[in-house]
Amino acid sequence: MSILCVCADGSVPGVYPCVIQGEHLNTCTGYNGRDEVCTGCQPRPAERGYLCQKHMDDVEHAYARWAEWRSQVTLAGERTMQRDNGGRSSNTLGYVPLTGWQLSLDECTRFIASLESMPRPSLAVWVRSENGARDASQFARAAIRAYVEHPVWEQDTWLSRRCPSCGQKAMKRFPPAYFPSEVRVTCQNRQCGRDLTEEALEALVEIEENRKRA
Numbered sequence: 001m002s003i004l005c006v007c008a009d010g011s012v013p014g015v016y017p018c019v020i021q022g023e024h025l026n027t028c029t030g031y032n033g034r035d036e037v038c039t040g041c042q043p044r045p046a047e048r049g050y051l052c053q054k055h056m057d058d059v060e061h062a063y064a065r066w067a068e069w070r071s072q073v074t075l076a077g078e079r080t081m082q083r084d085n086g087g088r089s090s091n092t093l094g095y096v097p098l099t100g101w102q103l104s105l106d107e108c109t110r111f112i113a114s115l116e117s118m119p120r121p122s123l124a125v126w127v128r129s130e131n132g133a134r135d136a137s138q139f140a141r142a143a144i145r146a147y148v149e150h151p152v153w154e155q156d157t158w159l160s161r162r163c164p165s166c167g168q169k170a171m172k173r174f175p176p177a178y179f180p181s182e183v184r185v186t187c188q189n190r191q192c193g194r195d196l197t198e199e200a201l202e203a204l205v206e207i208e209e210n211r212k213r214a
């Protein structure tokens, strides 16, 4: 029998079990535990170390944003604390109550410790051991939730300039969700939908201005 993803049997706390849609175990009754029609119960095999490709994708996405999120949330959090307690580092009982972002940071840090303690951290090596794969999938779960609950990335914004295609003031700027990738600017006029990089838009604006001047 092939090795299964460590998350397959649902034994990793908080991590969704992975099954193959439409494929069933010999023991499947056609219904799942909640008396609903079973849509698939064949566990996913381990494809990357002890993880299936889906769970490895989560780990890679979470890790790609980790260093940036950790430094941004720490900076923003320290500023907030200074503002809220006037620079005092503790209350009368001598301790600082942990806030939401600190709890999230702590949780992620605990799971990623086994990766960061490697002489040369590597995701591929991390998930090659069963314990590493468990840590990795729990890190991914905690980190992806942390990024949603404590966002440090820029918000989408409306631009004041007009769309180069349809001329409407309907351009929205979307900062990238993952690093490194480019900022996109998209026209929200449904009939238009022009989509380009911020860089390309700036180049167009420059050509336009040169033409006016000429």
Ligand SMILES: [Zn+2]
Binding pocket: 023, 024, 025, 028, 029, 030, 031, 038, 039, 040, 041, 042
């Ligand atoms: Zn089934």
Ligand SMILES: [Zn+2]
Binding pocket: 005, 006, 007, 008, 017, 018, 044, 051, 052, 053, 054, 055
């Ligand atoms: Zn899996």
Ligand SMILES: [Zn+2]
Binding pocket: 163, 164, 165, 166, 167, 168, 170, 187, 188, 189, 192, 193, 194
């Ligand atoms: Zn447009």
